[in-house]
Amino acid sequence: MRVLAMMTGLLMASPALAHDMVPGAPQSQPILLQNALVHTVSVGSLEDTDILIENGLITAVGSDLQADGAQVIDLTGKQVYPGLIALNTFLGLTEISMVRATVDTAEVGKLNPEVKASVAFNPDSELIPTVRSNGITHVQVVPQGRGLTGQSTLVNLDSWTIVDGEVDTPAAIHLHWPTVWRWSSDEKRRKKQQEQLDADIQTIHSAFEDAYRYHLAAKADKVTSSDIRWQAMLPLFSGEAKLFAHADNQGDIEQILDIARRYNIKPVIVGGYDAWRMPEMLSEAGASVIYPHVFSFPRRSDEPIDLPFRIPAMLEQADIPFAFGFRADWDARNLPFAAGQSISYGLNKQDALKAVTLDAARIMGANKMGSIAPGYKASLIISSGDIFNPMEANIEAMYIDGRQVDLNNRHRQLYQKYLKR
Structure with missing residues (x-):
């Protein structure tokens, strides 16, 4: 009976397992990522390169890009990869x-x-x-x-x-x-x-x-x-x-x-x-x-x-x-x-x-996924290191179709909890 009660309690509590991170809001203004090492996949890796994102799509990749009313983010020393x-x-x-x-x-x-x-x-x-x-x-x-x-x-x-x-x-x-x-x-x-x-x-x-x-x-x-x-x-x-x-x-x-x-x-x-x-x-x-x-x-x-x-x-x-x-x-x-x-x-x-x-x-x-190129979906990740190296990857930001994603998770929450013990 105790086992049955434990299982019943676990199943009743299962909705609480749902994560509480809110999906990102649709892109409302242009986003200009500047001065990054951009791994385009299609044309190799480009240093000190800008990426312009509009309406969930990559509209330009190059140097010294400009866009009226854009949210400008300086990524000097950072790396950008396709999601x-x-x-x-x-x-x-x-x-x-x-x-x-x-x-x-x-x-x-x-x-x-x-x-x-x-x-x-x-x-x-x-x-x-x-x-x-x-x-x-x-x-x-x-x-x-x-x-x-x-x-x-x-x-x-x-x-x-x-x-x-x-x-x-x-x-x-x-x-x-x-x-x-x-x-x-x-x-x-x-x-x-x-x-x-x-x-x-x-x-x-x-x-x-x-x-x-x-x-x-x-x-x-x-x-x-x-x-x-x-x-x-x-x-x-x-x-x-x-x-x-x-x-x-x-x-x-x-x-x-x-x-x-x-x-x-x-x-x-x-x-x-x-x-x-x-x-x-x-x-x-x-x-x-x-x-x-x-x-x-x-x-x-x-x-x-x-x-x-x-x-x-x-x-x-x-x-x-x-x-x-x-x-x-x-x-x-x-x-x-x-x-x-x-x-x-x-x-x-x-x-x-x-x-x-x-x-x-x-x-x-x-279609139009997996590369950083004009016309492709703006699904990107920003890291401070090589994403293939687990010791230095450090994913700092993520965009899916131009929407910034909340990278909080249960692991980070528990880390912060026990860090304060």
């Missing part, structure tokens, strides 16, 4: 992982392409301010599970509701490829595992075939019975949606590419641990990669311990389009440090920055 984009997260879908009532990451069943993660996203999550304090302005919120798990959404991390926060991108349908995480040493159990795996893979093939036939019937205006699952997949076959396929092993990726080739789909491989081994196949399929394993252990006992650190550089050398991901909720805040780790293991610094900004936006199909 970082964290892909492959479930931020906003979970609050306390050990409390089931606060976890809404997956739907029941293996065929749910119509499910949208945006429906469950909580913009008041206490985790959000701690994530954005490391420079992350946008995240891809991904439904978890096995099989066709649903559709992700790209959101900014300073909004009142999902309607305010959602970024306009093509539909993103997620396929988590069936796999066996640990094979049994018992022959009978191993045989059952193989049978289940074969059945799950066949379910995926059947789903795509049924959806494609539904697509052909819809084109011919001959759909006799509506099915919301296949209806949700129609944009995939017309090229208006993206397929995000989660897989790491080369054999699994090859099967995904076979499906993509059969239905004329350009996939995004999420995971892609073995992607560096197959650049020609990925290039032929027009595929890109979201790589989330920088801080993982090697997947095979005979691989070098630092291989996960080096794979981003190997993807870049193999000319495979990629971006960094971070399969996590609160831990997504470590995205810039994961990119920094890859820099230490061979990835060019400009390429690393591009992989958490412009390339991430391109993979999502988000």
Whole structure:
């Protein structure tokens, strides 16, 4: 009874977990940032450079800019980066992982392409301010599970509701490829595992075939019975949606590419641990990669311990389009440090920055994001140091679509509290 009472009290108190930081007000006057080291991504890094922001957009980048009635901010000695984009997260879908009532990451069943993660996203999550304090302005919120798990959404991390926060991108349908995480040493159990795996893979093939036939019937205006699952997949076959396929092993990726080739789909491989081994196949399929394993252990006992650190550089050398991901909720805040780790293991610094900004936006199909250039959205972060170095990053300010974001969070509040003890 005591345990039940404790759980009941925790669930009743859960609304109090919502953070109390108020979203920034819409931009009301021009903002002129002066004399900063500006990391544009598109044209490199520019010293002593100004940025003019009007109506949520960057309107000019250069020297000695002027604007009537502008709020002028001198950033001498500071650095300006595009806001970082964290892909492959479930931020906003979970609050306390050990409390089931606060976890809404997956739907029941293996065929749910119509499910949208945006429906469950909580913009008041206490985790959000701690994530954005490391420079992350946008995240891809991904439904978890096995099989066709649903559709992700790209959101900014300073909004009142999902309607305010959602970024306009093509539909993103997620396929988590069936796999066996640990094979049994018992022959009978191993045989059952193989049978289940074969059945799950066949379910995926059947789903795509049924959806494609539904697509052909819809084109011919001959759909006799509506099915919301296949209806949700129609944009995939017309090229208006993206397929995000989660897989790491080369054999699994090859099967995904076979499906993509059969239905004329350009996939995004999420995971892609073995992607560096197959650049020609990925290039032929027009595929890109979201790589989330920088801080993982090697997947095979005979691989070098630092291989996960080096794979981003190997993807870049193999000319495979990629971006960094971070399969996590609160831990997504470590995205810039994961990119920094890859820099230490061979990835060019400009390429690393591009992989958490412009390339991430391109993979999502988000227009005018991820670069500091005229016409792009004014989502920026200002730091006193290198954002890839956790010892000196020090994010001092953030703007999302020209709105200044409150960077206060629970960590800083607790630090101040116990500092006064």
